[in-house]
Structure formats: C-alpha cells, structure tokens
Amino acid sequence: MIEYETDGLRESSSGSPKRRLFAQLAAMARALGHEHRLDLLEQLGQGERTVEALARHSGLPFANTSQHLQQLRRGGLVATRRSGKHILYRLSDDAVPGLLAALRRVAERNLAEVQQLIATHFTSRDNLEPVSREELLIRLRDDGVVLLDMRPEGEYAAGHLPGALNVTPDQLDAAIQTLPRDREIVAYCRGAYCVLSFEAVEALRRSGFRARRLEEGFPEWKAAGLAVEVA
Amino acid sequence: MIEYETDGLRESSSGSPKRRLFAQLAAMARALGHEHRLDLLEQLGQGERTVEALARHSGLPFANTSQHLQQLRRGGLVATRRSGKHILYRLSDDAVPGLLAALRRVAERNLAEVQQLIATHFTSRDNLEPVSREELLIRLRDDGVVLLDMRPEGEYAAGHLPGALNVTPDQLDAAIQTLPRDREIVAYCRGAYCVLSFEAVEALRRSGFRARRLEEGFPEWKAAGLAVEVA
C-alpha cells in the first residue's frame, strides 16, 4: 500500500510554515487574478506611470484604478514612489514580466478559448519569422538592420531600444516611402498581445520590404537588463 | 503632453479580444489563488494522484478537494483521466511547474513575509552549495556521485531520478553507516519548499560526508523532460 507522507516541511510539528508560504503565494496569485489588474501590469511593463495615466489608459474610474493598484502593491507585484503631487507606480521586480509570460504560456497551451483567440487575432504569428533578442543584437551590429518602434510617441519617449525609430501606425504609410529598401527591417511594440508590430510587418511586406518582427516587446527587453534609450 | 493610446489590440474597433484574453489569464491566475490549490498542485508535481490520495495528503474533506481540483481543471492547470473506479489528476502541462516557480521567485523577492519565512526555515539554503541539473548530469557520469532521494517510498516508487537511492529521513541514520565516504553525495526531494534534502545534507555533513543538495526537486526534473526511473 502506498502511503503519502503529510509534508515536506513537517507541518505536523511546526504549526505550518509551508501553509503560510502557500498563503502568501496564493495572495500574490489572487493579485494577478483580475482582468483589470493584468491590464495595469501590462501598461506598467512599459515603464513607470501615474495613477491618472493608468486610469485614463484603461478607461477605469479613478478610485477603482487606485484600489486595484493597491492590491497589486499588497501582492508584491508593483512598487511606488512619490514625485511631486504624483505617485508613480512601477513593476516591483524584473521577474514580474517573466511571471506574466509563464502565465500566458500555460494559458496558451491549455485554455481552449485562449487558443482560439490567438488563432483568430494573431493568425500570422507563425509566418512572420520572429527575431530573437540575441539575433537582433548581433544583426544590429553586423547587418545594419533598421529597427522600428511601433508604439505611441509617449511610450517611445519614455524608453526604447537603442537606435530604434519611432513610427506609429498612422505614420507607417509615410515611412514606407522613405525607409531604405536594401536593408532588413525589424519591428517591435509592447510585446505579447500587442499587434502593432504584426500589422507593421504585414504592411511592410506588402510593400516589398524584407521585414520581420522582434519576438518580444519592450517590457521583456527592459526586464532582461538590456540597454534602453530615453527621450 | 504625453498621450497613451488606448490599446495595442485596438479595442476601440474590435469589441475587445484583448479583454477576453486577459479574462482568461485572470481566471487561470485565480485558480492559482488559493492555499489548498497550490498544495494540490505541488503534490501533482510529483506525479498523477487520485482525488482520494490528494484529499488524504492535504487533510481536506473529500468533497472540498474535489471541488478545488475542478477549479484547477477549469483553469487549465490540471487534467484528468479515468482508470477503473479512480480518476487520476495530473498537471496539464510541463510548463505548470515553471509557472509555479515564477510565482515563487517573485514572491521570494518582493513579499517581506515570504523572505522571513524562508530565512527562518531555510537558513542554510545558501550554505549548501546547490548542484544544478546540468552539473549533476555531468558529475553522475564522470565522478560517480551518489544520488539520494529523500522522499517517502511511495513517491520514490512512482518515479525518481535514474540511479537514485531511496533514503527516507528515518532511514538516514542507518544509511550513514553504509554510504561510501570517498564519494560526494547529492540529495534531492520534492523541490522548492521541501526541506527533506536540506536536512539530509546537514546531517550528512555533520557525519563528515561531502554532501550537497540538488537545486531543484523531482517535479522540475521531470518537467524538464529528463529521464525518470520507475519502480
């Protein structure tokens, strides 16, 4: 007869240190467990934001946003600092984007609805031959690749990959006239579920460019500790 | 004035595919957001289990366990199969332990209470010079390291690292008399918050052995797709 022992931490003797650990981990997971909070975290992946900016961007009432942010803070996922009248929220740790990525990964593989959403909205994902971080670093140095940042100006200004040009989607048609046709183009945006760079690559290819997509977005780049250019 | 655009998925136009994605991710995160469910997931990291075994191990009422398991299943974290009268639950995906590890990592770095719990219960963590998977693989081949599996017999029987000897904590004193003193010893157990191998390494060192700890436990090894020996 197989017997499974109670515990690896001897909860029998010590009250329950493991219980308390799990309680903490569960609290952190619950902090992740809300649509709006995931949205806020995604925005914070781009960089520090004020409560006001976050509320405006996500279309939530101000007080509501504030409360969600506080839950994220209690959950250890974000941190704050004060700057004049504003309170700036940021991700608490470089490992947070990794946690979100792990969540996405498991969801993409095991939740049918997620698979379907991705299939309908990111169909071309597999066809765009994404460029990895490592490859990009090498090719930027060796091959003179042109790097496009498809995010809105404000986010670009707050930080972008070194040497990237900011081309917002509505500037793309104009850019197509001026971009060099003899060099390969790599586009990126916010990462994960941001389609801006997908669309850019598709449009560029339709116009005859050699274009590819950076596999990840700005937050992952930054979280990996790679150089970021400001202004 | 900085303006942040609404969205990378144009929720303005398309209703809200991103919203639905986040809703799914949030649902998965909520499934992680309960002490008992994390406990169940940890057990399932060792291998398939029946509802009964899980309930017994975690000391929860049967029906309660069943309900938590169903939430985990809805959340895409576990899967089931039927075997005779029993229903066997398992982790749905090799990426699940990675997700749990990411959660632990962020928690260990950002939740003060977790840091404290670890400091008091795993003080020696840093001193035991953990061995990585890669290093272990090499040294098993080259240096004839002795591998100890500190888990209970039942878990050992259900799967263990190739060549590992099963030594439960109460067998350790006896084993100390017979283990070879000229070879290094590496101990492992369930991983993460399982102290069995910590204690073993400490006891072995007190007795003059050269002993180290495998950085991870059995679930991580198995999830990495490495060889597992049964029976």
Added chain:
DNA sequence: TTATCAATCAATCGCATGATTGAATATGAA
C-alpha cells in the same frame, strides 16, 4: 494661508467564492 490637484480612504451594495453537508452518478465486483 488658501486653493487646487493627485491619490487614497470609507461606506455601501451586489455578487462570487469557499466550506460543509448530504444526495446523486458511474464504475467495477459479487
């Protein structure tokens, strides 16, 4: 000081979740 603005707090409501109990399925054995 006062006025103003950013952000949080407090109170309320409605709804979802977790625990418990007991009944209902479904499978395999007699």
Added chain:
DNA sequence: TTCATATTCAATCATGCGATTGATTGATAA
C-alpha cells in the same frame, strides 16, 4: 442485478471581493 466504492453535484451559509460614491489626506503653487 445488486452492492460497494470513488467522485461529483446540489443546496446552504458565511465571508470576501469589486464597483461606485463621496469624503479626506497630502503636496504644490498662488
């Protein structure tokens, strides 16, 4: 078929969470 066993389902209750509103704190600027 009938019984026993493993698991799920259904109903209940208490509690906690999320949204909304309006009041409050804290910091800057006039």
